[in-house]
Amino acid sequence: MSAPAPVGDDFGARLSFDRGVPGRRAVDVPRWDGEVTPLPDTGLLRDSVRLPELSQGELVRYYTELSARNYGIDSPLGSCTMKYNPKVGDLVASLPGLAEAHPLAPATEVQGTLRTLGELSRGLGEITGLGGVSLAPAAGAQGELAGVLMIARALEDRGELAQRRRILVPDSAHGTNPATAAMAGFTVTQIPTAADGSMDRAVIESELDGSVAAVMVTVPNTLGLVAGLIHDAGAYLYGDGANLNAIMGRVRYGDLGFDVVHLNLHKSFSTPHGGGGPGAGPVCCSEELAPYLPTPVVTEGDDGVVRLTEPERSIGRMQQFGGNVGVLVRAYAYMRALGLDGLRAVSGQAVLNANYLRVLMYGHYDLPYDRPVLHEVVFSGSRQRRTYGVPTYDIAKRLIDHGFHPPTVYFPLIVEEALMIEPTETEPPEAIEALAAAMIAIAAEAEADPETLHRAPLSAPIGRLDEATAARRPVLRWQEDLADCS
Ligand SMILES: Cc1ncc(COP(=O)(O)O)c(C=O)c1O
Incomplete structure (x- = not known):
């Protein structure tokens, strides 16, 4: 182990491991002189877990300094995925009744959680004007995939999937839009952006024919004009609602003529997603597409019990259990707090x-x-x-x-x-x-x-990284031979 650095010196280039001094402890536990119960199999124990050996003061100062350098969920401005994350949301999500509910518990034993999810589904249906809701997708991209697979299934039921193989996507779209269309087996036709930054109606009109399955758009400009055209051509209108916070409470996707939309609750409804945290990308749709929603959806039975159920012609599961409940609860708290x-x-x-x-x-x-x-x-x-x-x-x-x-x-x-x-x-x-x-x-x-x-x-302690190597071959834990990362 290398020599410890003086506190405050060269911060960041030296991790807690590099600062340790053999034998130094943060907590002194008195020696136990009583009877010792042998462990079942001492052969399984490691001789050393190689924890950093520091005094409590050093450790506290280290983490305090580290926290001040972290552009975390309370970061000033910055990325769309790290905006308002009210502490009350964290508090609500950590209530034991919600946080400790087992995903396989019988419905009657977790009615509080299921009712919360049911109310969130209703609220999102109201906000988007699209009443069919599944909270299951775990991210925006997964919600998109769900939406496009729903369109594919609906076309299959209409007997038109074989001929409707194209999805129109504007060239300004988020990368996940064309990627989703391709993953769902469609080919992507790129629509160039008009000089004013909107989608060009004339181009869409010229592309719309019997081979088009859907049009995917993000920002709702010009849509009042375009939705009618798309439906008349027998295609669906998909909305990327990741940026709902630009229009919520004012314009509803359903009223604009969208058939299906995904939301990024981890963007518009609190919960930090930056840095790869958990997300929730619910998918909301029209009555026509509701039978195809991913499993599960939240429904209240005639007996008054709320359950997770499978829609009639569901595309299936996007992930295990009912979705990222912690994120969904934060979104619910946010929605109820604001009204x-x-x-x-x-x-x-x-x-x-x-x-x-x-x-x-x-x-x-x-x-x-x-x-x-x-x-x-x-x-x-x-x-x-x-x-x-x-x-x-x-x-x-x-x-x-x-x-x-x-x-x-x-x-x-x-x-x-x-x-x-x-x-x-x-x-x-x-x-x-x-x-x-x-x-x-x-x-x-x-x-x-x-x-x-x-x-x-x-x-910053570290200026420019080799970003390609950091992404492709990340070193995620301390290694002695890489200790000097300055
Ligand atoms: C417009 C838009 N669509 C889709 C996505 C994909 O969402 P996610 O990162 O949750 O998969 C994002 C992400 O920021 C986005 O901004």
Whole structure:
């Protein structure tokens, strides 16, 4: 084991293991001089579990420092998947009656949990205007897959699956949309975005024929016009509702003519998803598609007992048991705490914040689609790249030095050097102003000192990683031979 570093020195490059001193303890337990009960098979015990050997003070200071460097669920602004995660949601989800309910317990013994899930299903049906709901999918992408498989099954029952093999997806879509269509066995036809950033009605019209199974869209612009066209052509309209917080309480997918939509509860209804935490991607659909919903759905029987049941022509299970109940309970708590008026206020605030940021940053970065936005605004760093050789990647990394979690970059793919910022509904004006000030300072720095930006972040213990290796060959536990990671 390497020599311990002085506290506070070189923080982050040295993990607790690297700081240990043999024999040092955080807790002193008195020696036991009484009778010792032998363990059943001492051969199974390891000689050493090689835990870090530190005093309590060192340990507490280490974790305190570490927590201050963590852009966790309480992070300032940043990613869409790490927004408002009220503590009350965690409290409710950890109530023993909910947290300890066994997934295989008989329905009559877990009525509290099942009723909560039933009320959440009803609430989501109300918010989306699509009353068929399954809470089972564990992520947005899984909800999408469920929705597209439901469409496939409905087409099969109509006797049209063999000829309807295409799904139209705009080129601005989240990558999971075309991936889902392909995984479900369809071919993807990409629809180019019109000059104003919306879907081009004329292009959709020209593509719609008897070979189209569905159209998948995310943002509900132009849909009032398009839904009729799609249904007249015998295709289904799929909605990516991951960004529900832009419109909730104001517009309902069902009223816009959608047949099926998935929601990302871990985005719009609390629960942090960033960093790979658990998610919930319920799928909501019209009456026509309800028989195909994934198993289970929550239903109340004539006997007043709420049960998990299998719809008549269900596509089957997307995952085990009833879904990620902890995430679903947080979403329920969030919905009940806000009420319909609160949910409306959320979407108003999310849109206001994004537009405030758009105005504050205006002129400092290119704005490819220069118009009012919904809950997120997409700038482009192409001017900084072209003129000063500073890519968007450098800009995002430099934001860390200003105390902000970097936003989504290089997405959507149709925007060169994209910087997609979703300030979320819960940030006060001062936070939006501080983010804009940081972005403006970085734009000025790109001009004056591009070299510094190439090296950012300068304040983090570890600056630039080899991201491909970190993703492909991650080292997830301490190894002595890799101890010096500086
Ligand atoms: C618009 C959109 N669709 C789909 C997804 C996929 O959701 P998930 O990451 O839960 O699979 C996301 C994720 O952020 C998204 O933003």
